[in-house]
Amino acid sequence: MAVPASDPGALRLLLPLLPLLLLLPATRAHPTAPAPTCGQRAPEGRVLGGVPAAAYRWPWQVSVHYAGVHVCGGSVLDAYWVLSAAHCFNREKNIATFDLYVGLTNLRAAGAHTQWFAVSRVILHPSYQMWHPVGGDVALVQLQSRIEFSDAVRPVCLPPPTLQLDSNTACWVAGWGLVSPQGLPNELQEAQLPLISQALCRLLYSPSAIQQDMLCAGSLKTACEGDSGGPLVCELNHTWVQIGIVSWGQGCAQQLYPAVFARVSYFSSWIRHHMERTPLPEQPAPTLAPAHSATLIVLVPVLTSLAFS
Secondary structure, three states: OOOOOOOHHHHHHHHHHOOEEEEEEOOOOOOOOOOOOOOOOOOOOOEEOOEEOHHHOOOOEEEEEEOOEEEEEEEEOOOOEEEEOHHHHOOOOOHHHEEEEEOOOEOOEOOOOOEEEEEEEEEEOHHHHHHOOOOOOOEEEEEOOOOOOEOOEOOOEOOOOOOOOOOOOOEEEEEOOOOOOOOOOOEOEEEEEOEEOHHHHHHHOOOOOOOOOEEEEOOOOOOOOOOOOOEEEEEEOOEEEEEEEEEEOOOOOOOOOOEEEEEHHHHHHHHHHHHHHOOOOOOOOOOOOOHHHOEEEEEEOOOOOOOOO
């Protein structure tokens, strides 16, 4: 995100962030390759630089930044759409201040596959707008430009509205949320979470707190602040499907309480409707410069504080 040298005010805002500048390929002017099949990861055992390639493990993971700080997670649905939690995009927040990153596993350093995106529009589910904070915690985020897919950046699959899961289904959550009272980790964290029945979850919280558009999952490693908006995914028939969006809970210290997720199958028809009917953002005119030599300066802020809604 280049800042004009003639704007000293903008430069003063950037200096406290101690940014790391990285050159990334610019958006290609020629047609891009078709999107990969959703819910597929690179083969297990791939390595990058001699160490396990975490970027290939959860390739749909998104980091949502506000004013240069990681605040929430999200998931890649296709080349222009990201799924997250509605509470991450409160009305008082200016969407122009959001930045979304894909192909990012370390908050302090961009990788070879990291891509930065500005937000074109945010669509909140109408039940969240009417009944917040009870239910409807779903946001569809349209990007201003197209995601370039690779082994490190792939879409996750949406579930059908009729999806039924049993407690033996293997499900995982990933994010940069708190793992201790000391603060956020730099590296993307992951945890396998058992699914909790609706009846048990209502007993632990209250019958009125757990709505039909929610599901619960948890263990001694549960989702925490900074994980909000991130995906809960399960492997079904060798395909990774997103069943939940991290929404709320009693916090990391309250280990008897599971994390509460927006139930994606409940919203999947609404999600598909808006993805199919919403016009794509206007694209800039093609550049005359060769696509392979074009570059874009992207800002990856150093994490200095926690901003959590």
